[in-house]
Amino acid sequence: MIPGYSADVPLPGFLTVRNVDPHHLEKYLLPQEMDEDSVLIRRHPAMLLRYVLESFGALILAGVLSAVVHQSTILTLIWVGFLAVTSRLAFKVFEWSDEFFAVTKVRVMLVHGIVTRRVDMMPLSKVTDLTVDRTIVGRMLGYGTIVLESAGQDQALSKVEYVPEPEAIYLDISAVAFGHGDD
Template sequence: MNVQDMMVFRDTRARTVDKYLMAHEGHVIAVRRHPAVLLQAAAETVGGLLLSALVHAFTGLALLWLPWLVLLGRLVWKVIAWSLEFFLVTEHRVMLISGVLNRKVAMMPMAKVEDIKLDRTPMGRLLGYGEFIIESAGDKQALRNVTYMPYPEQLYLEISSMIFGAVDESPD
């Protein structure tokens, strides 16, 4: 299974996602966040490995490997959390499902979505991710910023057409 297959579920029935859908809903878009969300933790783990190896080489203290093991454990935890987190858009709702031990579902009815914006930083352009800013009618928003979204332009167009409707003007 390649990285692209791990990020996007399209037209498949994933049990992880299905249990959050109502009986009359079919999931239209279900996607994991871009793996770039793991870059900082991975870089810190590699840096900790190099620092621990360097300090161990000069001092011989094996106890200094413990902080690196904590960093490694944190990276493993973040990978597990990433693999269980989904951004889900149906014809009725927009949801962000997250959490490993304590599952959280942030949901916004599609009828309340007034606008969706796409923001791409230079790093996001380079690595292929973006941030969705979802504006809704109401003061408190359970789901406003969704960061590290893969295929941002494609997803933006698909979600926009679901929210605002799409007119098919093809001659067929």
């Protein structure tokens, strides 16, 4: 749960982490693969924190250097550098908004990348163990890491970082992978 967030107040569409619109996910899914038990999320926005802080630091540095340096060519280079750092932030935000983590009744998959689209996948039948790791910062901000283990094999998808509400997602994955236990 995002601190201070009430479920009655919806987040803006681009910040939504659950029940996201998988506008390109369907081309990677088998027919009838998604059902009501499937999990479909976007990773936590905290993964962008580094780039936000870098952009903020670049703004402060550019402002301080602008006050000290008076040569126009160097000032131009300073602000072009700031724009480059800010452009990287914008790219990372766009990349984050176009990335999905899905657990269906057949497999677990992470679809990510803008320039090069990558689909990491593990068959659900290969998942032997699930682990939730949370750092102190992750507990404060509401994210964690889900570790998927398989029987003695290296898989393309073994760790998914910045998972929002990791305990709830852990239970959702367990329900899909191992059944509800109410049979």
